Amino acid sequence: METLANLESFVRSAEHGSFSEAARRLSLTPAAVSRNVAILERNLGVRLFHRSTRKLTLTEAGEAFRLAIADNLDGIQAAIAGAASGAGEPTGTLRVSMSPTFGMTHILPLLPAFLARYPRIRPEWHFENRAVDLVAEGYDAAIGGGFDLSPGVVARTLAPAHIIAVASPAYMAGRVPPIDPAGLQALNGIVMRSLQTGRVRHWAMRDVAGNEMRAPLAESIVLNDPAAMREAAMLGLGVAMLAVPDVLPALENGTLVRLVPRWYSDAGAISIYYASRALLPAKTRTFVDWVAEAFKRERLAERFAGSLT
Structure with a gap:
């Protein structure tokens, strides 16, 4: 029996002629929608879409299948929503x-x-x-x-995952703030070693104009946890590249300052x-x-x- 996720991915892709638009409506990635449709095609043993780099169109079998299930799918979703809303208090x-x-x-x-x-x-x-x-x-x-x-x-x-360069006011006292990411190499770096790969992570940064530049932090201190990196930066040990959510309270209370503020990494x-x-x-x-x-x-x-x- 087909999953509702596969059927819904197919119907929304057919409605909008695009995996990307269907993904936006379903809060999925285009790859996930495409994969769901591919699983449905494999299970049915028929090709449902003609695919090209420009557009997505239904095959004859795809159109027949869409007509057969579209109304039923809406009915099933309505029934699920009704049952969920009538099931009482969440528990x-x-x-x-x-x-x-x-x-x-x-x-x-x-x-x-x-x-x-x-x-x-x-x-x-x-x-x-x-x-x-x-x-x-x-x-x-x-x-x-x-x-x-x-x-x-x-x-x-929910939100973007952007990485920025931060340091404590005490560490930057008497130092000239860098004007771009390349200038970060003159400062002590607090970097992270990945638990998955065992490698130290280095970042390339960009600005809103689309310019890109490597941020070559020195490996002065190597840690394996973002919270520890933040604490080390607040102790005045150097510069760390960290996600904005992890350092936002410290930025707002002045415990940390942002360096090269026009630049960020997109994670x-x-x-x-x-x-x-x-x-x-x-x-x-x-x-x-x-x-x-x-x-x-x-x-x-x-x-x-x-x-x-």
Whole structure:
């Protein structure tokens, strides 16, 4: 039996003539929509779309299939929404994975009001620096970036993941601030060694005009955790390249200052991931909507944008 995710990807792609537009409407990536459609075609044993670099058009079999399921799909989605809304108060254990620094700074403070509104939900939150497998590991949701969108996994973008250069006012006292990323090499660098690859991560930076330049930080101090890098920078040990959300409170209270403020690195997006768009438990949908509304209310997407000085 086909999953609703595959069928919905097909119907929305047919409606809009584009995997990209369907992905935008479904809060998926174009690759995930294309993969869902490919799985559907393989399972049915027919080609549903003619694909070209310019457009997406239905085959004869694809048009017949669309006409056969379109109304039924809408009915199923309406039934699911009705059942979810009529199922009573959201309840159950809510297993969520998120990075320690980001989660404790920006998500954990949302918990008191969330539990006051939904007291029958029991949070089980894991703070970890890794991309989990939502389905295999039994998570209801995860917040972060760089997750693989396997079939049926939805990503709802919350904010950009921009990396900026920061240091303490004490470290910069008496030093000439660099005018571009290349100038960072004259300063002590606090860099991170990846737990996955074992390599030290170096960044290229860009400005809003589209210019790009490497940021060659010296490997003066090597750490393996963003929170430790932030603390080392606040101790005046050098310059660190860190995600804006991880250093925003320190920037706002003056504990850290931003260097080369016109420049940033783009690490993608911060998203909230969950395992299925349809048949989503009320506890998960409630949490996803709560987080998304908080980001909107607090203007976090704008505040996390390293492209804004």
